Amino acid sequence: MLEELFLLIKDVEKDDSIRVFVMTGGLADIYIMHFSIPELQRISEDNEKVFLNRMVKNRVSRFFLVHMLNFTGWLMDASAWYESATLKMAKSFREKVPSLFLWLQMTRLYLAIERMNKITIAAINGPCNGGGVEISLCFDFRFMVGDQGFAIGQPECLIGIIPGGGGTQRLPRLIGRPKALEWMMRGNLLSPEEAKQIGLITDYFNKETFRDTVQEFADLMGKRPPVAIDAIKKSVHEGMNGTLGKGLVLEMVQSIRCFDTDDAKTVIKNYIKLIEEKVDVPEEERMSPAELFDIMEHARLVERFYGK
Template sequence: MTLVNYDLKEGVATLTLSNPPANAYSTRMFEEMDAAILDARRNKQVEVIVVTGAGEKFFCAGADIGMLAEADPEEKYYFCLHANETLLRLENTPKLVIAALNGHCVGGGLEVALAADLRVALTTFSGKIGLPEVGLGVLPGTGGTQRLARLLGKSHAIELMAEGTLLTAEEAKEKGLVNRLLEGDNFQAVVHEYARSFCNPVKSSRAIGHIKRAVSGGIDLPLESGLALERELQQRLFTGPDAAEGISAFNVGRKPQFGNQVETGAAAPHSS
């Protein structure tokens, strides 16, 4: 059985975690996720990556507790190490990553979602979101203590993890844990349309990728070093076709059509 289903449509690569009933992850799931992330990173047709769960009840409930119960301490260590490496690869991929929460997103499931750039759910989302590992006598060990603190700040992150709080989607959005609640009934269609809004020709997915690299690569650097990184990435965009197309379109008062230009730096011909 495939544990991570991979689908590419209209520039959007969707990685679906599939391990009923709760889409719990294992070493094998992370191996498949790692391979899918690498494929999406290298594939020039992929502009945005979406990570979601199979079914309607769970995005992911975290690690397979049965697997952890049978593993010795060394196996648990290497399991966490590989999970860290996989999520870092997702986080560092210079393409926008959206975690689409279709159901409960708890424990390690939220840790997967935290490695994404954006987290979204439908307004009808009825699951829970949180890191309740303290109830098992452990800490969130797949990046939760680090990414949640960077996202929400030290005090709020410690409070949520120490209490093991489970939030509704509305509460998670108020705290900044969820970026947007989307309207609609067809989850997959609504998420795909949202992901497409960051793709060519409407948006320059190349520019969005560079924005991600500037923020992720520069946020922990001294300001001067971060500004240097920003300048270098901006220069790369200035020498590419999307900047030429965007500036040209602005000057003549038309909508830009990103991604359709020849790779010479010149804008593609436009027919009015």
């Protein structure tokens, strides 16, 4: 599934007609319960085959392993060709060491979702644990069915392992270090209400209206200017990996990029005209702030954002 989803993400990213990507379970009341148990069982065996278990125990070999993985990740980020070649090479060892390919494919898939130049939504329509949580963390928005007793959990600690699909890194960035540590170490399940309270999910809805409500939200977000959306995501995700100073420079670069688009030039021009006609007028003729925001939120200042 990971390989197929990765290829789908790459195709969707190239399609300018798609503004929002929504992932949900294909069957009623089923999302992602957890990672494949047989595959989890094979990880220890596969690690022993390529001596990874020994490498992480030795300080020197662990140092080289960490730096090699960091350098490989940097090269894959810099070159789509290198990423594709590395995944193909790892796939060739799939029969002998399947978990190694699985880990690499999972890492690249999750990064691809997180970095996608579209708005992404995880529509959690069933129980969600472990790997289901970790892939959902990569999405911009997470919605959950709230009236069917479904719960969300990160319980890996209870079976002696850690959330190794990015959970230990993305959770603290999303809900803060103290809450993330508590939740991962306790391994307890959260209700939709509790998950929303700590910022883990965006919102929850009744099953009867779930799909329609998520679709309505997706339709609204699909009206957002594509370049601005991509620029916001790049500024946040890349900026959080460095210092504040570097992040501010990245923000400036993305801001310049946005101001150079026809979309921004057109909508700013129309916004100024709207202010002159509906705000800078006598009080009895003046548009309220709520009315002004409604026009902006529903993209009524332009016929359509073209992403140029």
